Amino acid sequence: MSLSTGIIFEERPYINTTPPTNAEDRSRTKATCTNTSTTYVKLPSGLYVTSYNGTAGKIACGNIGNGRSISFWILLDSTTESIMEESAGAGISVSGGTLSYGTWDNAFVNAVDTNTIAATWSHVAITSTTDVAMSAFTLGLITATYLDAEMGLVTVWNREIGNNEIRGLFNSQKHLFGIGV
Numbered sequence: 001m002s003l004s005t006g007i008i009f010e011e012r013p014y015i016n017t018t019p020p021t022n023a024e025d026r027s028r029t030k031a032t033c034t035n036t037s038t039t040y041v042k043l044p045s046g047l048y049v050t051s052y053n054g055t056a057g058k059i060a061c062g063n064i065g066n067g068r069s070i071s072f073w074i075l076l077d078s079t080t081e082s083i084m085e086e087s088a089g090a091g092i093s094v095s096g097g098t099l100s101y102g103t104w105d106n107a108f109v110n111a112v113d114t115n116t117i118a119a120t121w122s123h124v125a126i127t128s129t130t131d132v133a134m135s136a137f138t139l140g141l142i143t144a145t146y147l148d149a150e151m152g153l154v155t156v157w158n159r160e161i162g163n164n165e166i167r168g169l170f171n172s173q174k175h176l177f178g179i180g181v
Contacts, residue, residue: 003161003165003168003169005157005159006068006157006158006159007027007155007156007157007158008027008029008064008065008066008067008134008156008157008158009025009027009029009031009061009064009067009134009137009154009155009156010025010026010027010154010155010156011023011025011026011152011153011154011155012025012026013047013048013152013153014040014047014048015045015046015047015048015176016046017048018040018048019040019048021035023035023050023059023061023139025061025064029064029065031061031062031064031137032061032062033059033060033061034059034060034061035050035058035059036056036057036058036059036060037053037055037056037057037058038050038051038052038053038057038058038059038140039051039053039057041150043176043177043178044178045175045176045177045178047152047153047176047177048152049073049075049150049151049152049153050139050140050150050151050152051149051150052139052140052146052147052148052149052150052151053146053148054077054146054147054148055146056146057140057146057147058138058139058140058141058146058147059138059139059140060137060138060141061137061138061139062135062136062137063134063135063136063137064134064137064156065134065158066131066132066133066134066158067086067128067131067132067134067156067157067158068127068128068129068130068131068132068157068158068159068160069125069126069127069128069156069157069159069160069161070092070104070125070126070154070155070156070157071123071124071125071126071153071154071155071161071166071169072123072124072151072152072153072154072155073121073122073123073124073151073152073153073173073176073177074117074121074122074124074149074150074151075119075120075121075122075149075150075151075177076094076117076118076119076122076148076149077119077148077149078119078148079094079095079096079097079117079118079119080094080095080096081093081094081147081148081149082141082142082143082145082146082147083139083140083142083147083149083151084137084138084139084140084141084142084147084154085136085137085138085141085142085143086102086132086133086134086135086136086137087133087134087135087136088135088136089142089143090102090103090142091138091142092104092124092126092142093142093145094117097116097117097118098115098116098117099115099116099117099124099126100115101115101126103128103132104126104127104128104132105127105128105129105130106126106127106128107124107125107126108123108124108125108126108127108163108166109122109123109124110122110123110170110179111123111125111163111166111167111169111170111171113163121177121178121179123169123170123173123174123177125161125166125169125170127160127161128160129160131158134156137156139151139154153173153176
């Protein structure tokens with residue numbers, strides 16, 4: 001199955017081109033997202049990622065449907081952060097270097113089946129065998145706690161992506177984040 005099958009949200013990547021004011025969803029659903037107090041940072045590879053300031057930065061996309069997999073790259077400012085909300089008050093966070101992911105089933109960090117993450121560039125993939133309601137999809141915020149980090153290449157699927165697909169994503173994107181170069 002193609003990795004593009006079942007994408008319901010895909011943050012458009014910008015390489016050596018300044019991104020627009022609001023995040024762009026390049027999936028077929030074309031969610032309308034609103035950036036609030038975020039900026040873009042250009043990595044040495046030329047890729048622009050979103051910088052969340054820890055006080056007000058977020059990207060709100062609203063209801064994007066049901067997800068079963070999510071993938072993103074993140075550089076945490078600390079190992080305790082609120083990363084994203086999928087529905088009111090529920091989301092993905094990290095506390096003391098341990099990812100919490102609520103109703104999702106499994107986490108992979110840098111293509112390894114683990115929920116341990118450090119404050120370095122990391123690829124995170126989180127999967128579920130059942131639908132997870134993405135009714136209030138917001139990057140950089142859970143309830144009133146904001147993310148202090150840089151994050152990019154966020155993708156959500158309506159199907160569970162497999163271990164080989166996760167490994168393929170990690171290996172094909174890691175050079176953009178200075179890993180293995």
